[in-house]
Amino acid sequence: MNRPQLLAIAATAIWLAGCGSDPAPTQYGPNPDLPHPSRGLLPSMTIAKPEGWGDRRPTVPAxxxxxxxxxxLKIPRQTLVLPNGDILVAEGKGGGDATVKRPKDMIAGYLKKKGTSSVKGGDRLTLLRDSDGDGVYDGRTVFAENLNAPYGLALVGNELYVANQDALVRFDYRPGQTRRSGPPVVVAKLPAEINHHWTKALAASADGRTLFVGIGSNSNIGERGMAVEEERAMVWRVDARTGAHRRYATGLRNPTALAIQPGSNQLWAVVNERDELGPNLVPDYLTSVRQGAFYGWPYAYWGPNPDRRVRPFKEDMVGQAVRPDYSLQSHTAPLGLAFSAPAMGGPFADGVFIGLHGSWNREKPVGYKVIFVPFRGGRPSGAPVDFVTGFQADGKTFGRPVGVTVDPRGALIVADDLSNTIWRVTPTSARAAEPAVASR
Amino acid sequence: MDLAHTSSARLRVLHPVHAVLLAGMLPLFLGALLGDWAYSNNFDVQWINFAAWLNAGAMVFAGGALLWAGVDFLRRDVARDGRSTLFVLSLVATFVIGFVAALQHAKDAGATMPGALIFSVLTLLLAAVSVWLGFSTLRSGAGR
Known part of the structure; x- marks a missing residue:
């Protein structure tokens, strides 16, 4: 072992000893440690302190x-790579109508706002174009505006689907188009009352006939009453042609990103779990979504572990709760999910990229990076690997990753809603960026 | 009360505004307690929301009453005795326990119980003692 390594280990040891109260247990993978619920008089909290990037850049692997x-940009959240290489960016921020019910909502709202961008959400789609394939996105147009907190994006043939916070809408899209050709057509109304968790995630089935929509809960753990949780905390399947919807899976507290596994029609999701049970509960997770399954919220977590903060409590629901596939550690706040492609190169060719927006409900922050979860045989296998880091340093926060999208030509697109930036990570090795195929 | 004190120093009086602050917290803390009790019976969240706001309102009054009593207590020209010390201490206790009750009410849904209810009972009792001590120890602002 060389000296820098020893120094690094020593520094890490001192640093770990220094931050006492909430050391992270082994909480990645299929069998996370689940400590007993604990919450003092105040929840443990560390809110990000935003700071400009300056000369810094995120860190990527060699x-x-x-x-x-x-x-x-104006709060970029999710992105979509179009067949010709253009990138659509959904910009917006919803949930503004969620009412203050308690003194706590006022105080917590004020504190959490300090860790986010002060820019107003754009409520629009911006299109980015690299016209000569040199990696510089020289073209930028507003594809559509006056949307309502657009988030989930999906392209099926010549139809572009956008999940606003209140409705799933559709635009016609021809390759090369830089501006919408008509007003959005409403495919289906989505649950929008209160919208405590407002993001509507979206993925299209392999055949394009079904759209999966992720709908978050209207509270942390039912503190707004269970009446407002009708049709919340679940994934809908919407018929693309008729707009008719059915529940696909329930008990998913906040399914913030959905993706279909290439080569199969399996739906996967990342889910933000509940807060205020301590720094190491409840693990946020990545899971394949089984049709008809109940994933626990609000009555249980990580399988049949009851959460009796819910009143009235339904004992019979605890036993029905399904265990998710892969823990991403408590409070990391996964908001982006994308299956990789061979062009991403060697160790990152088979698996998923996940954007972790970062924690508030623990003293030592976690998340604030993009990780890669390797897959083998179509299932998560092994520990996650850091892919993009450096969003936080010296107690300052420069960016917060949200949506991640893989460009099959060999690039990862990362939306950062704190610095309002789109980052593009590419392999530097030989493989020159193929000129974008254009029908422009 | 010992009248000897009143002859040597300025009469220790209860200013009307201080009286309002003191008495005003009582129905608000009582309301918070009733809200907690209702929530613990039917788990309709609006009751615990009411309780949280009533407690917050009561704490504004309690804070004002405590500040006033504290300033009075430190004034050289106003007489001090055991009961006025007790009065200030009981207001301090009301404020501290009331604040703990506020934090209990800031938990989510059923996590408020039974803490919020217990601390609402304690706060109401302390508030009642403070009001009793305040009004029985101090003369009305009208003097005699």
Whole structure:
């Protein structure tokens, strides 16, 4: 072992000893440690302190480079790579109508707001274009505006689907188009009352006939009453043609990103679990979503572990709760999910990228990075690997990753809603960026 | 009360505004307790929301009453005795326990119980003692 390594280990040891109250247990993978619920008089909290990037850049593994391909956006959340290489960015921020019910909501709202961008949500789709394939996105147009907190995006043939916070809408799309050709058509109304968790995640089935929509709960753990949780905390399957919907899976507290596994029609989701049970509960997770399954919220977590904060409590629901596949550690706040492609290179070719927005409900922050969960035989296998880091340093926070999208030509697109930037990570090795195929 | 004190120093009086602050917290803390009791019976969240706001309102009054009593207590020209010390201490206790009750009410849904109810009972009792001590120890602002 060389000296820098020893120094690094010593430094880490001192640093770990220094931050006492909430050391992270082994909480990645299929069998996370689940400590007893604990919450003092105040929940443990560390709110991000935003700071400009300056000369800093996110850190990527050796053999990769990162560039900012768009800045000064208005709360970029999710992105979509179109067949010709153009990138659509959904910008917006919803949940503004969620009412203050208690003194606590006022105080917590004020504190959490300090860790986010002060820019107003754009309520629009911005299109980014690299016209000569040199990796510089020189074209930028507003594809559509006056939307209502757009979030989930999916393209099926010539139809572009956008999940606003209150409705699933559709635009016609021809390859090369830079501006919508008509007003959005409403495919289906989505549950929008209160919208405590407002993001509506979206994925299209392999055949394009079904749209999966993720709908978050209207509270942390039912503190707004269970009446407002009708049709919340679940995934809907919407018929793309008729707009008719059915419940696909329930008990998913806040399914913030959905993706269909290439080569199969399996739906996967990342889910933000409940807060205020301590720094190491409840693990946020990645899971394949089984049709008809109940994933626990609000009555149970990580399988049949009861959460008796819910009143009235339904004992019979605890036993029905399904265990998710893969823990991403408590409070990391996964908001982006994308299956990789061979062009991402060697160790990152088979698996999923996950954008972790980062914690508030623990003293030592976690998340604030993009990780890669390797897959083998179509299932998560092994520990996650850091892919993009450096969003936090010296107690300052420069960015917060949200949506991640894989460009099959060999790039990961990361939306950062704190610095309002789109980052693009590409392999530096030989494989020159193929010129974007254009029908422009 | 010992009248000897009143002859040597300025009469220790209860200012009307201080009286309002003191008495005003009583129905608010009582309301918070009733809200907690209702929530613990039917788990309709609106009751615990009421309780949280009533407690917060009561704490504004309790804070004002405590501040006033504290300033009075430190004034050189106003007489001090055991009961006025007790009065200030009981207001301090009301404020501290009331604040703990506020934190209990800031938990989510059923996590408030039974803490919120227990601390609402304690706060109401302390508030009642403070009001009793305040009004029985101090003369009305009208003097005699």
């Amino acid at each position: 053999g990769y480079q990162v560039t900012a391909i768009a800045t000064d």
